[in-house]
Amino acid sequence: MENYLEAISALNDETRVKLLAFLDHHGPLCVCDLQSSLGMIQSRLSRHLKILKDGGFLRVDRCGTWAYYSIRSPLDRFRSEALAEIRCLGIELPPLVKLSETGDCKV
Amino acid sequence: MENYLEAISALNDETRVKLLAFLDHHGPLCVCDLQSSLGMIQSRLSRHLKILKDGGFLRVDRCGTWAYYSIRSPLDRFRSEALAEIRCLGIELPPLVKLSETGDCKV
DNA sequence: CTTCAATATCAAGATATATTGATTTATTGA
DNA sequence: TCAATAAATCAATATATCTTGATATTGAAG
Structure with missing residues (x-):
């Protein structure tokens, strides 16, 4: 029941x-x-990623200071x-903007 | 998306x-x-029943002053x-106590 | 029409969750 | 060791949801 409710509240x-849909579509992203x-x-993003991870939907792979999130499998x-x-649901996804490869990734 | 989130938030x-599990097990109940x-x-009960109904999980059949709720089909x-x-989930269900047939149903 | 029982809704307070900006932690490289 | 960057966490506030007790609504019976 706890596991179930954790999944439900994550959703x-x-x-x-939207975050799940985006990661599902674009694969591992930092x-x-x-x-x-x-x-x-x-x-805000970090918080939601944590909730999805704790809810059993996402995994994280750390690579240096980067954290790559993807759908858990x-x-x-x-x-x-x-x-x-x-x-x-046919959710409209925004385009992928990869700052991590353009050198502009300064938070 | 609205329909989906309405279902999720109902759950x-x-x-x-528990209410869903109970109705699923015992059928229409007032x-x-x-x-x-x-x-x-x-x-409290009435509120949760309304949320489950609005979320698309339950139907209501009115019979006089009684309202019978059941899983929508x-x-x-x-x-x-x-x-x-x-x-x-193997939720433990309490026993069914039908006051509506013993004449003790005074809220 | 009045009363009563079953249910629904409302108002107030309590609890939980979301958002933001600031701070902290961890890792890399000079 | 120190500075810089990516990410996580914290503190404060805003917003939503849950619970309770009171009140409103509706239908049946006298």
Whole structure:
């Protein structure tokens, strides 16, 4: 029940659903790229990423000072159904802006 | 997206998950029977039932002053998956106490 | 029409969650 | 060691949600 409610409450926010959809579509991205792509301030983004990670949807791979977030794999049945449903929502995704490769990544 | 978030936020509460599980198990029940079975005060119960109904999980059939709530049918794919997941949680259900048939149903 | 029972809604306070800007931590490289 | 950068955490405020008790609504019965 705790595990279930943690997953549900992670999904219970428009920002996080969009974030999941974006990561699902674009694969592993570091926080500063998510920031530039989604136009969110860093602390807000970091908080939502943590909630999605704790909710079992995301994994983090650290590489130096960068943290790459991606959809956790494998997802359990419920979370993978949830993600499938999100794919069906037809959410409009903003373009990917990768500052991490242009050298402009100063938070 | 609105429809999706309405479903998710309806599920985002332990009380409502238990309520769904109870109705799923026991079929159509009036508010006063849910009250006696789940030990909830009437206004609280009524509020949660409304949220589950608005979230697309429940239907109401009125019969005189009684309101019988039950799982809506058919549920869409996502809601039906959610209900299936709830069934798998192994939630302990309290016994059904039907005051509506013993004449003790005075709120 | 009046009363009563079942349910719904409202108002107030309590609790939880979200947002922002500031600060802290960790890692890299000079 | 020190400075700089990416990311995480904190503190304060704003906003949303939950709970309770009181009140309103609706239908049935006298």
